[in-house]
Amino acid sequence: MSITPVPPGWWKMPLHKEEKIWISIALIWCIAITIAMPAWHFVGQQNSSQEYYTISAEDYNTLAEDFMEKYKTGTETAGDWEWDVVTPPPGSDIFLRGMQWKWDPILKLKKGETYRLHLSSIDVLHGLSIHPLNMNFEAVPGWDYVLTITPTQAKEYRIICNEFCGADHHGMIGKIIVE
Amino acid sequence: MSDFRTCSITGLKVHLPAEKLIKINAVTAIVFLLVGGILGLLLVLTRWQAVHLLPPEFFYRFLTLHGIAMLVAWIIFWEMAALYLTSAILLNSRLAVPWVGWLQYLLMLVGGGLVAVIILLGGADVMFTSYVPLKADPLYYLGIILFAVGAILGCVVFFATLVVAKTEGTYSGSLPLVTYGAAAAAIIAIITLSHGAIVFIPTLLWSAGLIPPMDAEVYRLIFWGFGHSSQQINVCTMVAVWYMLGTLTVGSTPVNEKVCRTAFVLYILFINIASEHHILVDPGFSAAHKSWNTSYFMHLAVLASMIHAFSVPAALEVALRKKGYTRGTFEWLKKAPWGNPGFSALFLSLVGFGFLGGTTGVIFGTEQLNILSHNNLRIPGHFHATVVAGTTLAFMGATYYVLPLIFQREVAFPWLAKIQPYLFGIPIMVFSTFMMVAGGFGVSRRSADMYGSGGFSVEYSPIVDISLSIMGISGVVACLGGAAFCVIAVATLIIGKKIEAK
Ligand code: HEM
Numbered sequence: 001m002s003i004t005p006v007p008p009g010w011w012k013m014p015l016h017k018e019e020k021i022w023i024s025i026a027l028i029w030c031i032a033i034t035i036a037m038p039a040w041h042f043v044g045q046q047n048s049s050q051e052y053y054t055i056s057a058e059d060y061n062t063l064a065e066d067f068m069e070k071y072k073t074g075t076e077t078a079g080d081w082e083w084d085v086v087t088p089p090p091g092s093d094i095f096l097r098g099m100q101w102k103w104d105p106i107l108k109l110k111k112g113e114t115y116r117l118h119l120s121s122i123d124v125l126h127g128l129s130i131h132p133l134n135m136n137f138e139a140v141p142g143w144d145y146v147l148t149i150t151p152t153q154a155k156e157y158r159i160i161c162n163e164f165c166g167a168d169h170h171g172m173i174g175k176i177i178v179e
Numbered sequence: 180m181s182d183f184r185t186c187s188i189t190g191l192k193v194h195l196p197a198e199k200l201i202k203i204n205a206v207t208a209i210v211f212l213l214v215g216g217i218l219g220l221l222l223v224l225t226r227w228q229a230v231h232l233l234p235p236e237f238f239y240r241f242l243t244l245h246g247i248a249m250l251v252a253w254i255i256f257w258e259m260a261a262l263y264l265t266s267a268i269l270l271n272s273r274l275a276v277p278w279v280g281w282l283q284y285l286l287m288l289v290g291g292g293l294v295a296v297i298i299l300l301g302g303a304d305v306m307f308t309s310y311v312p313l314k315a316d317p318l319y320y321l322g323i324i325l326f327a328v329g330a331i332l333g334c335v336v337f338f339a340t341l342v343v344a345k346t347e348g349t350y351s352g353s354l355p356l357v358t359y360g361a362a363a364a365a366i367i368a369i370i371t372l373s374h375g376a377i378v379f380i381p382t383l384l385w386s387a388g389l390i391p392p393m394d395a396e397v398y399r400l401i402f403w404g405f406g407h408s409s410q411q412i413n414v415c416t417m418v419a420v421w422y423m424l425g426t427l428t429v430g431s432t433p434v435n436e437k438v439c440r441t442a443f444v445l446y447i448l449f450i451n452i453a454s455e456h457h458i459l460v461d462p463g464f465s466a467a468h469k470s471w472n473t474s475y476f477m478h479l480a481v482l483a484s485m486i487h488a489f490s491v492p493a494a495l496e497v498a499l500r501k502k503g504y505t506r507g508t509f510e511w512l513k514k515a516p517w518g519n520p521g522f523s524a525l526f527l528s529l530v531g532f533g534f535l536g537g538t539t540g541v542i543f544g545t546e547q548l549n550i551l552s553h554n555n556l557r558i559p560g561h562f563h564a565t566v567v568a569g570t571t572l573a574f575m576g577a578t579y580y581v582l583p584l585i586f587q588r589e590v591a592f593p594w595l596a597k598i599q600p601y602l603f604g605i606p607i608m609v610f611s612t613f614m615m616v617a618g619g620f621g622v623s624r625r626s627a628d629m630y631g632s633g634g635f636s637v638e639y640s641p642i643v644d645i646s647l648s649i650m651g652i653s654g655v656v657a658c659l660g661g662a663a664f665c666v667i668a669v670a671t672l673i674i675g676k677k678i679e680a681k
């Protein structure tokens with residue numbers, strides 16, 4: 001009985017055959033997935049980025065603003081929001097700034113070209129969810145998270161904030177245009 | 180010996196101060212379950228986009244409180260009751276230091292109450308994770324610290340009682356398996372809760388304006404370092420409760436004590452790691468760091484769960500076969516006491532936790548797949564399978580035994596009790612599943628409106644609509660199942676027939 005004390009000797013009780021089989025299978029399976037995960041890191045190359053730097057929110061903000069000013073090609077509005085539309089040259093360093101409650105700017109990218117996307121926040125945590133790809137990354141104040149991206153489809157992507165960031169968290173929806 | 184009574188059902192000596200503490204903790208747990216359940220209903224009626232009940236402000240406020248009331252208050256108050264039950268009562272012993280037990284209760288009540296009030300007053304719309312630099316009122320963090328300290332005291336009383344029982348010779352041989360499992364849970368609790376109390380001290384000081392904020396990523400690392408690990412308190416207690424329900428419902432005996440106990444030790448040793456699956460798509464830590472943390476050590480803890488996944492049903496099968504249900508491979512299963520809520524809760528909890536919660540946890544916690552699951556509805560889908568279909572349901576099942584044994588009353592509305600685990604367990608699994616389906620199409624968690632608030636519109640696959648509707652309907656039914664549990668428990672306390680001491 002599992003609710004009554006056990007007489008001595010329980011440690012010496014041999015395992016049944018079924019138990020041995022099950023534990024062996026479970027152990028092999030656990031070892032397999034333990035190896036599979038790091039292995040896929042190298043084989044699959046589908047990993048989250050490992051490039052990141054610490055940066056103060058002010059410095060990041062300055063870089064992002066300079067970037068937006070430099071490559072601004074227009075503006076766009078929706079509801080009460082207004083965005084700069086920014087068209088950076090292929091291969092460049094691009095910035096996506098999270099703040100309460102806006103993703104800045106609207107990025108216009110070229111299909112098949114590679115960019116270094118600097119993701120961060122200047123206030124609280126935000127979450128970058130690229131919709132409808134459903135790829136998700138965390139935007140952390142104080143950290144510049146560099147995602148090297150190559151858009152493969154010409155399309156308008158939504159970027160939805162998916163880390164709770166305050167009153168209008170659900171309204172924090174931006175856009176990336178790939179053409 | 181006026182401090183004891185003898186249980187008329189089990190013949191166990193029941194220490195009255197321990198009994199009082201079990202009662203008060205269990206009742207408080209159920210009150211929080213009721214509060215959290217009402218909020219859960221409002222939340223699901225909001226996430227069910229076709230209904231979309233609450234305005235954002237209240238959605239976020241209630242979501243914060245739902246997380247606290249359920250994951251923190253309901254579960255940990257119930258675990259305190261379980262610790263006193265598995266130490267003093269099962270070991271025929273007196274509770275070591277009842278006044279510390281009362282201090283546990285008071286600190287948790289004051290802390291939990293403070294947190295709840297602050298949230299309702301709008302002082303802490305930060306979710307239970309309270310990621311810095313999103314700021315809550317200092318009293319919120321203070322409440323959490325008080326609650327954690329209280330819970331640690333409960334664990335101290337538990338271990339002190341084990342020592343008392345041993346030295347006073349109230350039992351012979353080794354600890355019962357259930358007590359052993361509870362001890363594993365208590366060890367994990369002491370480690371994780373003290374970390375929790377510690378990390379909230381700088382957060383409290385920062386919120387009070389005394390020190391600069393902590394780095395946001397460091398907070399996430401530390402928060403999940405104890406936050407995820409503390410979920411293993413729930414896993415451990417739940418497994419212990421599974422073994423207990425196996426014995427109480429069909430008289431099962433663990434097939435091999437050595438195997439079961441070793442598995443509990445694996446939980447203590449390894450499950451405390453794994454916590455970095457929360458930060459797999461964050462900056463700040465190398466992939467090597469994260470993979471090591473989330474693969475090696477976690478999978479040894481998964482091994483422990485796999486072992487229990489065999490031992491618990493195996494023990495049931497052996498016990499039922501001994502009763503003569505030996506025809507074919509599955510007669511024992513067919514003839515199992517499905518009308519006994521303790522048994523059906525055990526079985527559904529096993530299925531929900533194992534097949535739905537555990538598997539999805541391993542999947543979403545994988546380095547690459549996490550990119551597709553981080554912070555979308557897959558995550559609450561996963562943990563409503565573990566902590567609701569698994570832990571909560573197991574605790575409900577055990578409550579059907581605590582009521583007669585500790586409160587000495589016959590369970591009220593037995594017909595309702597008979598179906599309650601099904602009414603709660605099955606819909607919650609459906610709810611979790613379709614939450615995960617919607618998450619797979621990119622619907623965010625913790626979002627008051629997945630279509631935004633007047634800026635850019637968002638389009639979703641048509642499957643999302645259907646999924647959220649199924650999630651909504653099953654969530655509402657699950658709330659009925661949860662309400663049935665609360666009604667039965669409260670009615671038992673008020674009008675349940677008294678069981679006379681012999
Ligand atoms: C029938 C009962 C329940 C229903 C209908 C329900 C419903 C929900 C819903 C709709 C959400 C919001 C998901 C989101 O938008 O991110 C949620 C979140 C949550 N629920 Fe439940 N829930 C129930 C029971 C429970 C129980 C028993 C527990 C714990 C033991 C629990 C723990 C949580 C937690 C921790 C969260 C996350 C809060 C956050 O994101 O900060 N729930 N629940």
Ligand SMILES: [Cu+2]
Binds near residue numbers: 098100101127163172
């Ligand atoms: Cu945001």
Ligand SMILES: [Cu+2]
Binds near residue numbers: 165166169170
């Ligand atoms: Cu947000």
